[in-house]
Amino acid sequence: MSTQALTEKQVQQALEELEEWEYENDALTVAYKFSNFPDALAFIVRIGFIAEELAHHPEIYNVYSTVEIRLTTHDAGNKVTEKDVEFAKRIDNLEM
Numbered sequence: 673m674s675t676q677a678l679t680e681k682q683v684q685q686a687l688e689e690l691e692e693w694e695y696e697n698d699a700l701t702v703a704y705k706f707s708n709f710p711d712a713l714a715f716i717v718r719i720g721f722i723a724e725e726l727a728h729h730p731e732i733y734n735v736y737s738t739v740e741i742r743l744t745t746h747d748a749g750n751k752v753t754e755k756d757v758e759f760a761k762r763i764d765n766l767e768m
């Protein structure tokens with residue numbers, strides 16, 4: 673999978689399939705709200721397994737039952753690449 677930075681247009685196209693996601697400050701971002709902390713934590717762990725599988729690691733910010741995810745590719749100068757899009761799709765496909 674390419675780790676070349678996507679163009680603005682390519683990112684906007686990818687976002688059409690990623691309904692909850694936003695593009696801000698060169699990253700794909702999303703925020704989820706869970707019922708409680710254990711559910712939020714379980715979600716974070718599941719994301720961790722995907723990260724290891726893809727060898728691609730997200731920024732994760734958790735406060736109690738909320739989880740914010742930020743995806744960018746360090747190896748591409750902190751820009752959005754196909755890997756970030758793939759990761760976002762995998763996260764969206766998690767059943768919660």
Ligand SMILES: C[C@H](O)[C@H](O)[C@H]1CNC2=NC(N)=NC(=O)C2=N1
Nearest residue numbers: 727728729730744745746747748
């Ligand atoms: C060698 C290893 O696969 C790379 O260093 C990976 C690790 N995880 C990574 N995660 C992210 N978000 N961006 C990267 O460029 C990156 N590179």
